[in-house]
Amino acid sequence: MHAFEYRRAASLSEAVRTLSQDSEARPLAGGMTLIPSLKHRLNQVSQLIDIGGLADLQGIAVRTDHLWIGAATRHQQVADSADVARAVPGLACLAGLIGDPQVRTRGTIGGSVANNDPAADYPAAVLALDAVVVTERRELAAADFFQGFFMTALEPGELITGIRFKLPRRSAYAKFKHPASGYAMAGVFAADLGAAGLRVAVTGAGGGVFRWTAAEQAWASGATVPTLDHPDLLEDIHAPARYRAHLAKVMCEQALRELA
Numbered sequence: 001m002h003a004f005e006y007r008r009a010a011s012l013s014e015a016v017r018t019l020s021q022d023s024e025a026r027p028l029a030g031g032m033t034l035i036p037s038l039k040h041r042l043n044q045v046s047q048l049i050d051i052g053g054l055a056d057l058q059g060i061a062v063r064t065d066h067l068w069i070g071a072a073t074r075h076q077q078v079a080d081s082a083d084v085a086r087a088v089p090g091l092a093c094l095a096g097l098i099g100d101p102q103v104r105t106r107g108t109i110g111g112s113v114a115n116n117d118p119a120a121d122y123p124a125a126v127l128a129l130d131a132v133v134v135t136e137r138r139e140l141a142a143a144d145f146f147q148g149f150f151m152t153a154l155e156p157g158e159l160i161t162g163i164r165f166k167l168p169r170r171s172a173y174a175k176f177k178h179p180a181s182g183y184a185m186a187g188v189f190a191a192d193l194g195a196a197g198l199r200v201a202v203t204g205a206g207g208g209v210f211r212w213t214a215a216e217q218a219w220a221s222g223a224t225v226p227t228l229d230h231p232d233l234l235e236d237i238h239a240p241a242r243y244r245a246h247l248a249k250v251m252c253e254q255a256l257r258e259l260a
Contacts, residue, residue: 001039008050012161015051016136019157027051027159029072030107032099033115057110057161062087067165071110075099078109088129090171090189090255094121097175099182110160113145116152116208118234119183121175123209128189128201129171132164139164149207169194172258174251175204178238185239186247188212190219190255198259200252205244207232215252225252 009015019025024046028034037043051057057072062083069078078084078095085092098104098112098121112122113133126133126142133140135158145153154160168191175187184204191199198219200212205228214226228248233241 002041002044004038004045005047006050007047009054012051012054012056012136012159015049015054016157016159018047018049019159022046023156025049029057029111030074032103032107032111033117034111051159052108059162060084062167066167067091068162069109069165070162071113071160072108073110075104075107075109075112076101079104087167088125088165088171090168090173090191090258091125091129091165094125094173094175094187094189097121097173097177097182103182109163113163114152114154114160116146116150117183118149118206118208119178119181119185119187119204121173121184121187121203124184124187124189124201124203125165125173126163127209127211128191128199129165129168130191130193130196130199131166133160134162134164135160146209151208166191166193166196168192170259172255174254174258176247176251186244186251188248188251188255190252190259192259200255202228202230202248202252205233205248206230207234212248212252215256219256225249225256228252 026045028048029052059070061068170192173189186205187203200215203209228245235241
């Protein structure tokens, strides 16, 4: 690990100011991806700005038309929240399936969404629930936020402060875990948004989270879930593309059964 300076931010404005002044500084909340990358010298920073304890980034609240979750809220807090379980049960289920107890206790929703790992769980919920990612500068629709393999619309120094999820009539998440890492080899989030219809989002199977419109259309017409046909399916030592396509179909069928 390379040497760096550790600073605990006293306020959101202080954190934003420090990050804007130092292009090599990075924010730290849960550190589930950042800390291992530093330990293995895959990343190098000048400063770590700890934002995990900032009150502005905490909290879960059900409002009139949405569920608000602060960016520094831990996975286990989401999984254990009675408000989340009542308003968006699929999201509570998803949070409880992330990693292991240690990861759920430390990792944060904002960090996961900002990192946009192609096998992470939260991006599927953010996209399927047509959520809005809120930063200290602006609001970003889910469809505009995720931009491919570990890529997002965030600008340098920009911090996620929270996520605003639409309240679905019904929601469900089904996931086939990698047996060692706990990441999704295929995860499918399905959400019935009422007048906006059913939305299905897939994670783990491709180079980034994506909508599965063919599955949405099949549900609307009463047809069976089709075979996943996507140009960017992952193929690696863990599974060939056709196997991930099969997993996605099975997980989608499971999620839709839970909706029904």
